[in-house]
Amino acid sequence: MVLNWAGFQGAVSYTFDDSNSSQIANYDALNALDVPFTFYLQTGKSESSNPVWQRALRDGHEIGNHTKSHSSNDNGADTDAATQFIKSTFGITPYTMAAPNGSSVYANIARTRFLINRGVANNLIGPNDSTDPFNLPSYIPPANASTSVMDQQVTSARSGGRWRTFCIHGFTGGSDGAYQAIPLRAFLDHVQHTKDLGDVWIDSVVNVGAYWRGQKVLSSVTPTTSGSDRTWRWTLPANFPPGKYLRVRVGGGTLKQNGVPLPWDTHGYYEVALDAGSLTLSP
Ligand SMILES: [Zn+2]
Known part of the structure; x- marks a missing residue:
């Protein structure tokens, strides 16, 4: 009875890693697309103190944890340091993280701290499927990716009724060498194409992820019967x-x-409130 992807054909989340300068420099153009993005801050970088992130929160984007030092190894302390930075700087709790370098050590770190940990292996995510929320798949566009290459990733998510996340590090021309940088124009055109489809849910990882995990919870419940109520x-x-x-x-x-x-x-x-913890159907 739960509608997949809030009633849309599929879902897409665009995430940005590493607090790179080209994300900051192009923030206005990104925000003008008027869709929620997820920014995974590497809080040890000075760019994470840029006032743009406070604006991003006010504009409805998600700020997530990409650790403080971006190490492939962590006992949890470096992840917690980034959470502390995000809490004290922005006054919010980060609910999702992205594993630096996709390192597998973060699956267990995230399990006790977050709703979701985004990894880097590309795959589609299905309603009620067994995808690991603590190593969530993601598509990294190739360097200099074209609009159509990115469009294809959304087309397959939409036709399959699935969720695709994108992992983007930055745009060509930045001062700090983003990994596999893509042209800003290609990305803007791509997101506009996704919007124009009209039936794809574009939202942050925390929003789509809470829906995905919440649906799995409700779908797994066997209702109890009392009189004619379930x-x-x-x-x-x-x-x-x-x-x-x-x-x-x-x-x-x-x-x-x-x-x-x-x-x-x-x-x-x-609309069923997940916080309520129960739902009754009367004939
Ligand atoms: Zn990174």
């Missing part, structure tokens, strides 16, 4: 962000949370 009860995973919702559709009856009937959205679904 009730689903669940417990959210650790480090789950508050205030997240699932869109559900039912064949009839009344859905309630905390005893209050849910309003029917004219788009054709109910």
Whole structure:
């Protein structure tokens, strides 16, 4: 009954690693696309203190953890140092991280600290599938990637009803040598193409990730029956962000949370609050 990807055909998240200068220099053009991005800050770099990130938060983008020192090895301390920086600098809790160099040590570090850890091996992510949230796949465009090369990655996600994340380090012409830099124009045109499809959910990793993991939780619950009511009860995973919702559709009856009937959205679904921890369907 949960709508995959909030009712869209597929989902895409664009993530930016390493706090690179070309992300900062081109922030206005990126923000003008009017879609939420995820910026994974490497907090040991001076660029992470740039005021642009505070603006990015206000503009609705996600700030995530890419550790302080970008080491392939960590016992957790370097990850926690970045979380501390993000909390004290921006006053927010980071819910997702990206593993430096895709290093596998971060899967276990993230498991006790985050909702999601983004890795670097490309794959599609499906509703209710067994993809590891602590080594989430991601597509890294080749250096100088064209618009159409990136478009193809979205086309396959959309046609397969899946979620694709992109891992981008920066744009050509930056002062600090982003890994596999891509032309800004190609990226802007690509995101515009994705928007123009009209049925692809473009959102941050925390937003799509909470939906994906929340759907898995609700889908795994067997409802209990009391009279003619059926009730689903669940417990959210650790480090789950508050205030997240699932869109559900039912064949009839009344859905309630905390005893209050849910309003029917004219788009054709109910919005279920994951924080409530239960949902009751009455005929
Ligand atoms: Zn990195």
